[in-house]
Amino acid sequence: MKNKIKKIIISGKEVWPIIEGGKGIAVSDGRSSGAFAAADAVGTFSGANAKLIDSNGELVPLIYKGKTRNEKHEELIEYSIEAGISQAKIANEISKGHGRVHMNVLWEMGAAERVLHGILEKAKGLVHGITCGAGMPYRLGEIAAKYQVYYYPIISSVRAFKALWKRAYQKISSYLLGGVVYEDPWLAGGHNGLSNSENPELPQAPFERVAELRSFMNEIGLSETPIVMAGGVWHLKDWEHWLNNLQIGPIAFQFGTRPLLTKESPISPEWKKKLLTLEEGDVFLNKFSPTGFYSSAVKNNFIRELHERNLRQIKFSENANEEFNNEFAIGARGRKIYLTSKDKEMANTWAKAGYTEVMKTPDTTVIFVTPDKFAEIRQDQINCMGCLSHCLFSNWKDHGDHSTGRKPDPRSFCIQKTLQNIVHDGDIENELMFSGHNAYKFKQDPFYKNGYVPTVKELVERILTGY
Secondary structure, three states: OOOOOOOOOEEOEEEOOOEEEHHHHHHHHHHHHHHHHHEEEEEEEEEOOOOOOOOOOOEEEOOOOOOHHHHHHHHHHHHHHHHHHHHHHHHHHHEEEEEEEEEEEEOEEEHHHHHHHHHHOHHHHHHHOOEEOOOOOHHHHHHHHOOEEEEEEEEEHHHEEEEEEHHHHHHHHHEEEEEEEEEEOOOOOOOEOOOOOOOOOOOHHHHHHHHHHHHHHHHOOOOOOOOEEEEOOOHHHHHHHHHOOOOOOEOOOOOEOOHHHOOOOOOOOOHHHHOOOOOOOEEEEOOOOOOEEEEEOOOOOOHHHHHHHHOEEEEEEEOOOOOOOOEEEEEOOOEEEEHHHHHHHHHHHHHOOOOOOEEEEEOOOEEEHHHHHHHHHHHHOOOOOOEOOOOOOEEOOOOOOEEOOOOOOOOOOHHHHHHHHHHOOOOOOOOOOOOOOHHHHHHOOOOOOOOHHOOOHHHHHHHHHOO
């Protein structure tokens, strides 16, 4: 198999067609990405809320001093820029000039453009490429051109890339478009690009979708620009028919889940042990994220609570009418809302079970939660520091009047809080644990027998065998 896997030009250098998937909130960092680059592959550190490491190798925590969301938002931006620069330096020290070092940024991250400009301005020569998804990064090419780095938009359909190309990228020198990352919206970990027209329960095989993408790229003169297949990639032997295939063209493969279980991976030992226990179906495609996107995460207590919270949801009316004619008192002041007779029975049942607090959503529904959960949700909304460009949970927006104009949505959660908690050795059962749907293969793959955790170098060598 290794004889069939050839090196490919990525970000101006010949490397193995193996790319570390960039995971946000410090789950891929300078240490892991530097190790991938040192193995003549492509490493990707997270530019989304990276950890700031000082010149002594010590973690500098972010302690907010501001009182308002706007003040904390500015502190988060400043910290993110310095942290990204520190991780870029670590990656390059480890890579020793081998491979390529990329940075991953979520376009829907709060002030994503400011963070990109800040890191690229001060880390010139240390970042060879930018991957960017979780939204439509129209200005990614423009930013990349300013700093002469390669850019890699993450898309989940040819329609999305056509929109990016026609509106923005065709105006930029195409040589800086290092590749197009096709991320399988049904199998990838973290946030997924499922559109409203696609059924989350009916996954589509990627070959035809990628071949359609290549066809369009050929039409616009990008026949030599690599496509990066991401999401659902485990063994390269499973993709052998994609290699040297004219319908696919130049191809590289992004591994997001497998790099979690390496010695250089920054996740906690408990998280690594958990990965070795997962069964097929233990990763859940859901729409709880405050971004509004679908996302894939391990079914733990955190996800179960969100699922159950959303099930304890009923429609209501502010005024009595023929359908909503059952009065129900909510809140400390006993404010009246009106429910259907069937839903009032459900409400009484939930209240008797301890879910006594009622919270309105932006969609003329209410949910029922315990007093403790009510207090936690309210405090998390108050503590918002503007980590997203638009947040359903807190109604934050990173521009204009800093409000989405909608009510905060208690059916969601503070994503910054839980992802920071889990990456700083938090409780893996009670925090959000993003993962690709192939994570169950850790338990089945003989490479990880008896809980074996390889180095990144060993993982790259293993991948090159086809397994």
